[in-house]
Amino acid sequence: MGDYIILAISCIFVNNILLMQYLGNCPFLGVSKKMDTALGMGMAVIFVLVMAGAFTWITDNYLLKPFGFEYLRTLAFILVIASLVQFVEMFLRKSIPGLYAGLGIFLPLITTNCAVMGVCLINIKEEYSFLDTLFASFSYAVGFAFALILFAGIRERMLLARVPKSLQDTSIGLIAAGILSLAFFAFKGMV
Amino acid sequence: MAKSVVQEFTKGLWAEIPPFRLVLGLCPILAVTKSVENGFGMGMATTFVLVCSNVLISLLRNVIPKKVRIACFIVVIATFVTVVELLMQAFLYPLFLKLGIFIPLIVVNCIVLGRAEAFAAKNGTVASLADGLGMGIGYTLALSLLAAFREILGNGTFTLPLVSTVIPVFPSSYQPFTFMIEAPGAFVGLGLMLCMMNMLGKK
Numbered sequence: 001m002g003d004y005i006i007l008a009i010s011c012i013f014v015n016n017i018l019l020m021q022y023l024g025n026c027p028f029l030g031v032s033k034k035m036d037t038a039l040g041m042g043m044a045v046i047f048v049l050v051m052a053g054a055f056t057w058i059t060d061n062y063l064l065k066p067f068g069f070e071y072l073r074t075l076a077f078i079l080v081i082a083s084l085v086q087f088v089e090m091f092l093r094k095s096i097p098g099l100y101a102g103l104g105i106f107l108p109l110i111t112t113n114c115a116v117m118g119v120c121l122i123n124i125k126e127e128y129s130f131l132d133t134l135f136a137s138f139s140y141a142v143g144f145a146f147a148l149i150l151f152a153g154i155r156e157r158m159l160l161a162r163v164p165k166s167l168q169d170t171s172i173g174l175i176a177a178g179i180l181s182l183a184f185f186a187f188k189g190m191v
Numbered sequence: 192m193a194k195s196v197v198q199e200f201t202k203g204l205w206a207e208i209p210p211f212r213l214v215l216g217l218c219p220i221l222a223v224t225k226s227v228e229n230g231f232g233m234g235m236a237t238t239f240v241l242v243c244s245n246v247l248i249s250l251l252r253n254v255i256p257k258k259v260r261i262a263c264f265i266v267v268i269a270t271f272v273t274v275v276e277l278l279m280q281a282f283l284y285p286l287f288l289k290l291g292i293f294i295p296l297i298v299v300n301c302i303v304l305g306r307a308e309a310f311a312a313k314n315g316t317v318a319s320l321a322d323g324l325g326m327g328i329g330y331t332l333a334l335s336l337l338a339a340f341r342e343i344l345g346n347g348t349f350t351l352p353l354v355s356t357v358i359p360v361f362p363s364s365y366q367p368f369t370f371m372i373e374a375p376g377a378f379v380g381l382g383l384m385l386c387m388m389n390m391l392g393k394k
Contacts, residue, residue, distance in 0.1 A: 011210040021222070022218055023218055025218045025221060052232050066391040073295070074269055074298055078265055079265075166389035167382075167386045168388075171385040171386045172380075175378065179375070179379075185375060
């Protein structure tokens with residue numbers, strides 16, 4: 001149990017996927033202008049990342065490794081993720097329309113979110129067991145959502161500030177992200 | 192015709208230089224710019240994938256059905272990324288180790304898919320080749336520039352790409368500005384560069 005708490009803290013704070021590993025920055029800057037969209041994206045990522053982690057682990061261990069196809073990992077993973085996202089989208093639209101309305105537009109964006117692919121690759125690289133993979137994927141996704149929501153809060157406030165013209169929008173966003181990342185730096189050495 | 196090809200090539204170098212004018216492909220630019228060597232290597236790998244996938248997709252653009260085009264593009268791109276991965280593993284092993292998971296992640300680099308969708312799917316092969324090459328070189332330039340900025344400030348050195356010769360920029364009494372090498376420095380450095388591009392662009 002203690003191991004899992006350490007794993008969770010390390011994935012959520014110390015190795016935060018957005019601010020420490022620099023993965024998934026395009027949606028980070030793209031959808032963080034409003035709190036609602038940030039929440040939606042965060043939830044969608046948690047949902048997809050856990051499933052993607054599980055499926056890519058199964059693919060890697062039961063399909064690629066036994067036949068010595070590890071060099072096809074990139075190709076296989078992206079196909080698994082893309083079809084998974086498509087499938088989740090169709091399933092939600094049919095059976096849980098409420099959730100679909102909330103997550104809807106963010107789902108297709110997740111395919112090209114490098115956080116998803118990145119976490120799947122990290123799981124394989126760290127040689128996690130299946131349970132560890134599920135847990136690590138979930139924690140990384142929670143870290144993603146956490147950072148995204150924090151950043152959206154900062155950005156909403158930033159709209160009220162007067163920013164020099166050439167620093168506006170993405171530029172000041174990146175600098176704010178840098179400062180947030182500096183704050184997360186304080187977690188280093190905790191685990 | 193000849194002129195337009197040149198235009199397609201040069202727009203990637205300044206007018207639409209990828210990470211600044213089109214805010215795409217940010218993850219690798221933040222992650223691999225710790226040293227000039229890494230930044231340059233990543234840029235070249237991305238350029239290779241960009242050029243090859245642009246050419247192949249523009250050749251196949253009349254064959255690929257509209258509805259499943261994104262899936263087809265991703266398969267084409269993933270194939271070339273695998274090629275790069277294997278080539279680097281064979282010939283540039285130290286660099287391969289340093290770039291780590293960011294090489295397979297070229298698949299989900301939005302620049303590659305973005306150019307395939309926005310350009311190669313609608314234009315001829317020669318124009319797509321020029322577009323891919325221009326964008327790739329622009330991206331490499333941007334990566335190298337940010338990497339130089341971070342490495343010089345953060346480490347006081349400048350690593351020549353490919354030959355990996357480390358040139359000290361500051362005397363050894365220089366106290367390295369470690370902030371620049373770490374994660375926060377990447378965000379702040381890119382933000383400041385974006386700001387400079389905006390200032391230059393207005394003139």
